[in-house]
Amino acid sequence: MSTAVRALARALNAGDLRHLARRRLPRMVFDYLDGGAEEELTLRANRRAFESVFLLPRALRDVGERSQSVRILDQTWSSPVGIAPIGLAGLFWPDGDVAAARAAARAGVPYVLSTASCSTLEAVARAGGNPWFQLYVIERGLADSLVERALAAGYRHLVLTTDVPVSGRRERDLRHGFSLPMRWRARTLWDVATHPRWLMQVARYGVPQLANLASAAAGNAQAQAALLQRRMDAGFDWEALRRLRRRWPHALWLKGILHADDARRACAEGVDGMIVSNHGGRQLDGAPASLEALPAVAQAAGDRPVLLDGGIRRGGDVVKALASGARGVLMGRLPMYGLAAAGEAGVAAALDLVRQDIDRVLALLGCDDVGSLGTPWLAAPPASRL
Amino acid sequence: MSTAVRALARALNAGDLRHLARRRLPRMVFDYLDGGAEEELTLRANRRAFESVFLLPRALRDVGERSQSVRILDQTWSSPVGIAPIGLAGLFWPDGDVAAARAAARAGVPYVLSTASCSTLEAVARAGGNPWFQLYVIERGLADSLVERALAAGYRHLVLTTDVPVSGRRERDLRHGFSLPMRWRARTLWDVATHPRWLMQVARYGVPQLANLASAAAGNAQAQAALLQRRMDAGFDWEALRRLRRRWPHALWLKGILHADDARRACAEGVDGMIVSNHGGRQLDGAPASLEALPAVAQAAGDRPVLLDGGIRRGGDVVKALASGARGVLMGRLPMYGLAAAGEAGVAAALDLVRQDIDRVLALLGCDDVGSLGTPWLAAPPASRL
């Protein structure tokens, strides 16, 4: 594995990690990770938003000591950057969820485990570090059982993903026949066959399963997927949330909030925090960039913490998000590129790059604490100069 | 034809259908379908407009049941997407108008038959499904005869196309010598010769004619085209419309309205509805994107239904149009790509893709009925965030 380690050491940014992931993964797996819904309008909008916001630095402030740790509800994050829930991480690396959770734990930031993980939530809890658990809007029975298990395993943060009442249309996946179960085609067989190292690693652990659902579906992958799909509950509404709120005694987050009215309603329903997200451009193609939606949501949320995901590739992006109203951010693709490149070490490298970025950007900005970031640190957009 | 069926089954979006059409059609026929006027500024503006509008989804609404049927005047559309009038559809597929009308009828949406169709309006009426008939601003005698026949054949919706007082300048066509009659060149002969399957299919049915005009022109193609061109009436004005209104007892639509004042005048003249359109960028190059012109027209039209055409490639585009004030949309190129790819099945596939899109977009938007779409579902444009 030493070439991977050497390559990792030379990876300077998200682009490099993405490149390593692309080389190691079969194209269909890479595209599953990399792609977005339909025409990927929202995927691109996420990046364009960050590239359109400029930061206004201050001079001659004492930034000899910089702090990027944040306290959010009951937790202290060493850096305002957690890992977003990503399904099927076991396809990127054997026991990928556990590897990523360990890296997050060591870095002192939260790992949000996806319902559609390949490791059980219990296994991930044992990896340490107080991970969070993500839940889809699924029917009551399945939800209850997962919530019970999460409670029993010691999870203290539950993230309800609100933006998947139905699946987004990811055409890259459809083109590859990438689904559970796989629709094998000559092209995809060749794709896998030409990535023998990946194949051996994955095969050693057996075909990745949606582990949290495996018992219910008796270990049958096809049945698991069908289960998850069939039990998605497009009728899950605020009433259903209220019931969940009553069953979950700890921190409850809503993920996928883009509208200020939903933020207000969430507060009224006793939600603890929310995550401004368009699911990384993987659900509603045509949803606005999460950074664009953030200010209105953050204002509506009052003192409840608001996180953001979607499009974060650099520490500078994190700082822009915080200056726009977020208390922290979640990253999906970036740590997963690292995971695919080199396992736990790759995730750690991704987190470390961002942490160093933030530290440097704070210094260059003349800001000694992420807690003091806000709109005064944003430059007016170019159009306003005349 | 089984390869066409298989290819169709793998077509995921408008781009795939367009690709199939491009492969099957001689280049000059494809360009006739695909191109726009002059520099194609308006053609591109139509698409750019849709890509610039973002949708703002709502969370946790019960979208277990979604409805996309709409009632417009006396008809119920199963989906807010009809087929726009396209001339010479017989060049895309034998008896293309009938094939497309059948697909629309099966899908439960209107088919608008062009005056310049290759099948007679009577033949299309027999295909079922209550098609609409489109009329150019032509001189009184020819118009009267067509209106009489449409009435007799059972048409109940008449669409007067207002944006063709003269022909647009489609330079792709001029370059190919594509006209009625054809101006054959070595290059175009080669073009046709290298598409033998298309040639055989078309030849079996004889040279496509402007069937609605064939009797008047004694079956001579050159005479038909001359007839249509010569009888275009650039002097057709609101007074002429009033006369048409008196002669047509059923629903009367104006197609090609972009100005709010024209919408108001249309209402005053007793028009039943109107279609915001720049003729798919095929007439006045430099006309605004139809989506840009829509809001002002929709407001001016009051409670009369307003449709839109121009640039629709996805269900998300339909939703954006409806949120911007349209009651339904018409699609031209997309179903015609399908027709050229695989006949009736291709049209059905195009309609089905869009229907599925709309259903999914509604769910992801948190909206259970297209009837409740409106500006609150649109995100403010990026520039307004600061």
Add this chain to the structure above:
Amino acid sequence: MSTAVRALARALNAGDLRHLARRRLPRMVFDYLDGGAEEELTLRANRRAFESVFLLPRALRDVGERSQSVRILDQTWSSPVGIAPIGLAGLFWPDGDVAAARAAARAGVPYVLSTASCSTLEAVARAGGNPWFQLYVIERGLADSLVERALAAGYRHLVLTTDVPVSGRRERDLRHGFSLPMRWRARTLWDVATHPRWLMQVARYGVPQLANLASAAAGNAQAQAALLQRRMDAGFDWEALRRLRRRWPHALWLKGILHADDARRACAEGVDGMIVSNHGGRQLDGAPASLEALPAVAQAAGDRPVLLDGGIRRGGDVVKALASGARGVLMGRLPMYGLAAAGEAGVAAALDLVRQDIDRVLALLGCDDVGSLGTPWLAAPPASRL
């Protein structure tokens, strides 16, 4: 020359004419015609401005008869499109100024002869059609002599070019060593040698000279250029204009006005009309697009006629300029592409393309007379829709 005629007959637009010119002319001559100053920011801005303005058509207006003739001061133009002054037209075609002037005369539109023409102003006057004469801001003696000659030759419109107090920096020309006299390089010799047809045509007439200055400079090309350059008078100011105004009893135009205050001053000084121009992007790189500068100038000019040049490639552009406040436009590159392609016939073809365009655009716009064009025909820019 029959291939040129055939090629001309197939030229559909400005791009085709430009392509023909590019094939026939040595690269250095083509670049002299085609290029702009420095980074060509203004050259590109001119085109971008036209592509950003949209026209809002009206429906069902009687446009059976369209008029594009305009009356400007004492002249009636058959179409609102004259030919802008272009130096060294003799390099594009033998006796190019005369050929172009003849084409303009036949078309019934003005030809503005450049001071830096290769034919004498007397010869061009004999070509008929009431051409205009353009004058640089040159020292009194040279100006007086040219004005005298212009008067004697029957010119009735004098255009003072205000935007050449010094020469613009055209880096394409500098790179080719293209200047009077030429700085020959191996590359440019090769360039000329590989265009034998052009060389023979031009050689037959001898080396083109700045004919209006030839007598003063005793026929020596180097001396002519030096003369023109040396006598450019960067000190030519409003006072000098007043003197010119007194000496010229007929219509006096200022060309190169971009600022509203200059328009007001021009009116106060008794100028008869003005031409909004950035010299086709050939002088101050960084000057605004002429279409952008037009509205303020037109307003300031009150009832004095305002023309525009810079970036016109289509009839639609002419209509946009007129709707933005111009009474007519001048075109430089487009007729010169035609001239280089096929002499007088090429200029006629260029004028004819634009005339046909304007007629069609008027019809499609629902406007029967260019005289009634104005801002109500412009669509609000996209950004204003929400």
Add this chain to the structure above:
Amino acid sequence: MSTAVRALARALNAGDLRHLARRRLPRMVFDYLDGGAEEELTLRANRRAFESVFLLPRALRDVGERSQSVRILDQTWSSPVGIAPIGLAGLFWPDGDVAAARAAARAGVPYVLSTASCSTLEAVARAGGNPWFQLYVIERGLADSLVERALAAGYRHLVLTTDVPVSGRRERDLRHGFSLPMRWRARTLWDVATHPRWLMQVARYGVPQLANLASAAAGNAQAQAALLQRRMDAGFDWEALRRLRRRWPHALWLKGILHADDARRACAEGVDGMIVSNHGGRQLDGAPASLEALPAVAQAAGDRPVLLDGGIRRGGDVVKALASGARGVLMGRLPMYGLAAAGEAGVAAALDLVRQDIDRVLALLGCDDVGSLGTPWLAAPPASRL
């Protein structure tokens, strides 16, 4: 060296000089000069800002005499364009700092010597022309010793660079292993080996050192770099500035000011002038274009002179900066391209190109003195026209 001279004579603009530099320098050295931080967003924003601002020329003003000399504090600049501090100029040309300082002295404009220069400040002072000295925010001891030496050597302008509390992340450099000391890689060895002329010139003078620090670090390059890095003082604040202000009796400038509040504070602290800069896009990637930040800073600075650097490539850019509020500008990359291309002659050529540009732009603008430039010379941006 005659080929260099000939190439220089043909260099028409910044792009040509850059091209010459690129050919002569090893890629890693060129990239050090050419590149910016991280994704180079700010590097590109600097250029885009200049390309988005348009100048509004005036007609018929007497511009027979143009003046571009400016008086700034106690100095008269022959042209409003000095040379910005650039570290390691000795890598571009042997004794590069001295060569550049000489060119500036001959041109009558200031040269700002970097702390990280390869020649001692004493040697550069001997080159004549009243150069300025630039100081990093470094710890007191090192700063004091440099300030003492600068005073003793006769410097009368001290520029404190405020935007390097820590180093920017220049990924091109990291990729090459370009640092002090070098991290040699096969690729970079090859890079150097394939530029033998550069290698011989540099080797003749020995390995370039950070000369101002060489004595403190006993001539050891590694120690010098470590020294500079270790002694960067991210805690350098306004209090530290006050101390510096007391120790430096002559003109004191702050470089790196982008916020109006910092400009006000700087005035209150007795600073003599300031330089709006984002360090040429080499420090905080995401900082606004310096031209965008300029107007607010210039207004806040009242009557204290404000300079700008970042993105200047042409005389027109200088004029835009002056019209936006700057009293003068500094250029970094452009004269360094010249230095790398041909030493002192190259720097002179760069300065001369810009000087000629400014003179021509003034004439074309109708402005006879850079001192009268201001916002009335700027065109409103395109968006405002409707």
